[in-house]
Each structure stands twice: as C-alpha cells, then as structure tokens.
Amino acid sequence: xxxxxxxxxxxxxxxxxxxxxxxxxxxxxxxxxxxxxxxxxxxxxxxxxxxxxxxxxxxxxxxxxxxxxxxxxxxxxxxxxxxxxxxxxxxxxxxxxxxxxxxxxxxxxxxxxxxxxxxxxxxxxxxxxxxxxxxxxxxxxxxxxxxxxxxxxxxxxxxxxxxxxxxxxxxxxxxxxxxxxxxxxxxxxxxxxxxxxxxxxxxxxxxxxxxxxxxxxxxxxxxxxxxxxxxxxxxxxxxxxxxxxxxxxxxxxxxxxxxxxxxxxxxxxxxxxxxxxxxxxxxxxxxxxxxxxxxxxxxxxxxxxxxxxxxxxxxxxxxxxxxxxxxxxxxxxxxxxxxxxxxxxxxxxxxxxxxxxxxxxxxxxxxxxxxxxxxxxxxxxxxxxxxxxxxxxxxxxxxxxxxxxxxxxxxxxxxxxxxxxxxxxxxxxxxxxxxxxxxxxxxxxxxxxxxxxxxxxxxxxxxxxxxxxxxxxxxxxxxxxxxxxxxxxxxxxxxxxxxxxxxxxxxxxxxxxxxxxxxxxxxxxxxxxxxxxxxxxxxxxxxxxxxxxxxxxxxxxxxxxxxxxxxxxxxxxxxxxxxxxxxxxxxxxxxxxxxxxxxxxxxxxxxxxxxxxxxxxxxxxxxxxxxxxxxxxxxxxxxxxxxx
Numbered sequence: 095x096x097x098x099x100x101x102x103x104x105x106x107x108x109x110x111x112x113x114x115x116x117x118x119x120x121x122x123x124x125x126x127x128x129x130x131x132x133x134x135x136x137x138x139x140x141x142x143x144x145x146x147x148x149x150x151x152x153x154x155x156x157x158x159x160x161x162x163x164x165x166x167x168x169x170x171x172x173x174x175x176x177x178x179x180x181x182x183x184x185x186x187x188x189x190x191x192x193x194x195x196x197x198x199x200x201x202x203x204x205x206x207x208x209x210x211x212x213x214x215x216x217x218x219x220x221x222x223x224x225x226x227x228x229x230x231x232x233x234x235x236x237x238x239x240x241x242x243x244x245x246x247x248x249x250x251x252x253x254x255x256x257x258x259x260x261x262x263x264x265x266x267x268x269x270x271x272x273x274x275x276x277x278x279x280x281x282x283x284x285x286x287x288x289x290x291x292x293x294x295x296x297x298x299x300x301x302x303x304x305x306x307x308x309x310x311x312x313x314x315x316x317x318x319x320x321x322x323x324x325x326x327x328x329x330x331x332x333x334x335x336x337x338x339x340x341x342x343x344x345x346x347x348x349x350x351x352x353x354x355x356x357x358x359x360x361x362x363x364x365x366x367x368x369x370x371x372x373x374x375x376x377x378x379x380x381x382x383x384x385x386x387x388x389x390x391x392x393x394x395x396x397x398x399x400x401x402x403x404x405x406x407x408x409x410x411x412x413x414x415x416x417x418x419x420x421x422x423x424x425x426x427x428x429x430x431x432x433x434x435x436x437x438x439x440x441x442x443x444x445x446x447x448x449x450x451x452x453x454x455x456x457x458x459x460x461x462x463x464x465x466x467x468x469x470x471x472x473x474x475x476x477x478x479x480x481x482x483x484x485x486x487x488x489x490x491x492x493x494x495x496x497x498x499x500x501x502x503x504x505x506x507x508x509x510x511x512x513x514x515x516x517x518x519x520x521x522x523x524x525x526x527x528x529x530x531x532x533x534x535x536x537x538x539x540x541x542x543x544x545x546x547x548x549x550x551x552x553x554x555x556x557x558x559x560x561x562x563x564x565x566x567x568x569x570x571x572x573x574x575x576x577x578x579x580x581x582x583x584x585x586x587x588x589x590x591x592x593x594x595x596x597x598x599x600x601x602x603x604x605x606x607x608x609x610x611x612x613x614x615x616x617x618x619x620x621x622x623x624x625x626x627x628x629x630x631x632x633x634x635x636x637x638x639x640x641x642x643x644x645x646x647x648x649x650x651x652x653x654x655x656x657x658x659x660x661x662x663x664x665x666x667x668x669x670x671x672x673x674x675x676x677x678x679x680x681x682x683x684x685x686x687x688x689x690x691x692x693x694x695x696x697x698x699x700x701x702x703x704x705x706x707x708x709x710x711x712x713x714x715x716x717x718x719x720x721x722x723x724x725x726x727x728x729x730x731x732x733x734x735x736x737x738x
Contacts, residue, residue: 096155097125097143097595098167098241099253100220101262102229104307106137109249110263115141117261118253124429125169125254125595131155133165138222138229142167145454145598157196159203160188163224166202168195169254170217170239171602173344178212195219202230210301210314214608218254218296228305235315236461236606237285237298237583240591242431244293250304255592256293256431260719267719268292271548274682276556277712278545281435281536281704282585284556289432290719298583317578318615319565330621331635333613338635341607342368345457352455353378355445356410358398360632360645361459361468365604367639369457370406379408380449380456382441384655385416402644413448415441415654420667420732424714424725429596433715435536435708436585437656443593450597460586461605464577465614466629467570467622471533474518475569476626481522493519527561530573534581536704545687556580570619657703661696668692670735671710680713 099118101109115132119141123130126143133140133156142155156165172178175194178201183189187200198219201209207230216238221230231252233241243252244259253259260267270291277283285295296302299315325333342365346352354369356362356379369377381399396412403410419440426443427433449456463469481489498520521532532538534557537545560579564572587603594601604610614622617631624630633645660668670676672692677685688709695702717723 096145096167096169097122097254097258098141098169098218098220099258100138100140100167100251102139102250102304103137104248104250104304106227109137109139112139114262115139118258119143121258121261122253122255124598127598129154131167133158133167133222135165135222135224137227140165140167140220140222142169145595145600155195157191157193157199159199160190164199164202164221165224166195166198166219166221168198168217168219169241170215170219170234171345171600172197172213172215172217173347173607174214207301207303208314216602216606220252226305228303231296231302231304233296233298233300235299235608236578236587236611238587238591238603238606240588241296242288242293243296243302245309246292250309252296256288256290256719257428259293265292269682269716269720272554274712275542275546276554277433278537278542278708279535280557280580280585281708282581282588283432284580284584287554287556289715295584298579317575318612319567320616321567321571321618322616323618327621327631327634330617330631334610334631334635335639337607337610337613338364338605339368339371341604341610342457343372344607345602345604346372348455350454351378351452352457353380353449353453354408354457355379355449355459356381356399356402356408357395357459358400358402358644359395359459359647360629360636360640361462361605363402363459363640363644364462364632364636365457365459366402366406366408367636368604370408376407376409378449378452379403379410380445381410381412382445382448383412383414385414398644398647401641405641411448411452413445415444418663419444419654420664421729423711424718424728424732426593426596427711427715428718428725430589430592430715431719433708433711434585434589435704435711436589437654437703437707438586439589439593440656441654442589443596446594446599446601447597450599453599455600455602456594457602457604458590459605460590460603461582462629462632464574464582465605465611466632467574467619468629469577470628471530472570472573472623472628473626474521474529474533476623477518478522481518489519489522526569526572527558530561530576531557536708541687541705545683547682547684568619570623574622656707657695657701660703660706665696667732668706668710670732671713672706676713680716682712682716683709 103109112134119130123143126145129144131142131154140156144155156167158165172194175197178197182200182204185204189196201212202221205212210232217234218239218241219232240254242256242259244265251259251262259265268291273283273287273289283289285297288295299313300311301314302309302311354366354377356366366377366379381396383394383396521529560576564575590601621631672688674685677683677688691702691705694700695706717728718725
C-alpha cells in the first residue's frame, strides 16, 4: 500500500525541478511512512511513498526490469502475484525481489498493454517504458484505489491524492462548478470529475496510455451482462461459499499483522468467519459504538459484533464515540481531498485509527450490498407490485398527501420506517430512472436550483449517463449495475481508502475479489433478493457458519447518528459553519435556502442529514482547499466559535 505520483512532459523536456517529487510525496506521507523512492528520466518523474506489507525489506520502489528500461510505481496489492510470477518465470523472466509490484513490470514485458487483464487485486500504477517513451497509468477494476490526474496539454501530472498534485507549480485550486452540481446531487463527486477544475479521476477499470504527446483512456473490463440460469439455489450457495473463502484466504497474505473490521452484519461477520477458519491465532477484530442518547442506541452494533467475536474466539476490541467529533472534521476532510455527505468517513477513520495501534492490514466487508442486493431501496419493485393494486385515486389523493405529512428521521426504528414509507409513496408513480434518483440523491433538481446562487453551466448528469448504460436487464440488475459504477467507487471505496490510509492502515475488501464479483455478475437476481429478503444467497451460503440472529438481523448502515447529533450536541457547530455570515461570504449558496433546510431538519419534517452534511463539509473543505487555511487552524477557530 503506497501513494504514487509523477509527471510526464509531452515534449520530452524536463517536467520541472526534481524537488517537486519530494513535495508531492511529503503531501501524502501518511500513505507510505516506511519508505520513499524516485525515478528521474528524460521528460518523466516517478515517485512513491511506501507502506511495507509484502517483502518488507526488498520491496523498495520504483522497481525496474533487469535492463532498467521499464519502471513502475504501484499502490495497492496484486493478490495473484505469486501464481503470476511463476508463470512469468516459466516464460524466461527474472525477478529481483519478492514483492507483488514487480510482477507488473514483467507482465507488461510479456503481455504489453494487456498486462492489466492478468492482474487480480486493488491497485493504481504508473509504468514508464523508456525505450518507447510511453507511460501507462492504470486503475483496478472496481476502483478500490484512487488515482487523480491533470492533463494541461503540455504535461501529465498524476497522484493517489489531490493534495499531492496541488504541490506542482502551475496547478491551482479552483472550484469546478459542474462537479459542485454533481456533488450536491449525489453527496460525492463522481468520476471522472473532482471538486477542483482540471483535476480528474481516472475511472475504474481504465488504462491511460500517454505516447507521442497524447493520452488516451480505454476501459479494459466491465461487469458482465451474461446471466447463468443453469444452476439452482443450492449450487449458487455452494459456489458463493467456496469463492468467498478463497477470496478471504488470498487477501490474508501479509508479512505484517492484520485484523478485521467487525460490525456484526452479515458481510463483516462472513469475512471474520473465513479468517478464523484459516488463522492459527485468534483474529484481531475491531468494532465501533456510540455514546450519548441522540440516536446512539439505534446505530450501536456492538452487541452483534460481540456475538460474532465470541463465536469465533477473536481478539476483540471496541471503541466508543461521543458526539464531539467536530474538531476532527477539518483534518478528515483534508485527508478526503473532496467533501462528502456520507458520515461513514468519520466512523471509518475512528475505527481505523483504533485498529492501527495493533495491525497494519485490515479486512473489511465493503461491497456485499452492491454485489448481492443489500440496500432497502432494492425492495422498491417488490413493494410496488402490491402497492399498485390499490385504486389509483386512493394512491394519488389519499396516500400521497398522507406521505407528505409523515415525519422523516433515521435515528429510531419507527421514524426510520416512516422515512422509507414516505420516500416510497412519493416516488412510486415516477419512472424507473426518476424513482432511483429519489432513493440516492441528496438535493433534487428544484432544491439545487433554489440553493445555488449561480447556474453551474454545462449540465453533465453523471448518474443519468450510467442509468442509460445500465442495460435491459431486470430492475435489480440495473440497480446493482448503477451502484457498482457510481456509489461504490466514488463514495464507499473512496472514503475507505482515504480514511484508512490517513492512519497508514491498508484496508482490503475481499468481497470485491475479482472471482466473487464475476460470480455475482452471472447470478440471476432472484437468488440475491428473494421476496423481501435481502442478500438471500449469502444467508443460504452461510447457514450453519453464522447463527440465524446474525444472518437475519435487520439492515443497519455503517455510519453515525449524525442527523440526531446535528439537532443536539453538534447543533452549535452546524450553526457556526453555516452561519449567515459564512454562507454569504462564500457566495455559493442562497442563505434563505440553507436556513430553510436547517429548520426542516430540526423540526423532523424532513430528514436533511445528508443535505446538511453536504453543505457543512463543503464549507469546511473550501476553507482548506480554496482559501488555503490549515486544518488545525480551522479546528481551533471552530472550537472558539462553538464554545463562545
């Protein structure tokens, strides 16, 4: 696990003074505190910061071939490196180290640009072919590892994090209004955009080839459209269990201590079960809970985590979080590079920091919902078939007006049920695409138009583009396709990477192993959701491995009771960051609309947790990335304002 960075001059001239590499690396030293390395060639600079995981002593990067004509820097892990190395050795290649990154060099020598199709793992890499004067920049299939770049027409700049790119002379931090609109829509910035103008994300499963002064990006993999109807439920369950176990075992390879995040949900519990089966020592597990009365009990999963920990005899540790995380926000948003409306980045950081005291590698259950149908919004089509049997006049003139009056909150079972019922009834008459938007969007079109002081200009609608490309499959298959292409890489995996790497902790996601992903892609939807039962095939596969109370517990998101905190303990922070003075001084949002959003949330008329997080985090991010303030200075300022 590392941070990679570099520059390429299209003219072949020096892209700058080599000292720029030092500044780029220092900006993300947290990604690689163990080592750093540089390659300076004619017209190209490559650099990396290393967190040593495999071949701790011999894995220094950049790594070259025997003749020094091909160089690579790689962030992440290549899980099939041992098998691939043996294949390449059999073809005559000589290896100098035992590290996984070296296989990228020899795979390129053997297979050319198609080398990426032979790599199974999570990675972002840059490979320089000095003989042909061409640079390859690649990102893994699901987008587990981030990669940003700038192409200004005369040079290419790339790095694992935006803050590293901003260290390069001539790169300015300017807000991208198109990205802002997408951020307000989704609560995150979808690829290929970033919140800063001119800085782009390399999309998942993409290879950028720079040669002869031009850079072309091509996709090298996509989620399969082929469905296999030849297997029955038990056959699928057996394959899922076998492939799941293989994936976990392959990702337990490490020369440093490793553990697992454990929430007590089916995904993380399944990962821990497989780890315990193949570990000679008790697995180290880490869980997070919440103190305080504001929604804490509803989000507290510690009893479920303890149940699983006791069942598998893990070395289990817990951390309790209070609603006093305000001082953390500036620092975490600095690490995130971009604002985000998902409170999970806070909890992920806190449990990662806690785990890093013991381990260097952690396994997570991220990805199970997207592969096997775990979100409640996937049940919309199921409930619609019954709801639509009611007379149209009753739906339109009785139930829809009633839905508008229902309270909306997410911090108790009853109010959360009311929130889902309200959302379902108000969206039922919409088209498939528009109904999906209501489930995932933060600000809708009307809210955005009222909120923004100025038009964002060109309307790109990243979500609409993915929806239009989601194929002609059944409703669930389309929903999963869209989530895997948008929310998974640009929200969940992005925050997982940034928050764990902020603590110098490598996080692996075995559920997103290539074999398990491709197995899930072939599976008919009826095995993923059976009636109103989410993740049905996982429950069948792990029956007898996990107890029924874990397999069939109600879905709970991995987040914090942020909405309740914003009405209670964090209300002073919210009012300080989104004061009339700060909003009007920023000049991006309309103060009256911001004030109205806060009032609706506080009155439980609308659940605006995500809306307020989006606005508050954007303002804090802007103070650092647009205004140039330091995270520590903002934290002190907030502390002073909130106290007084």
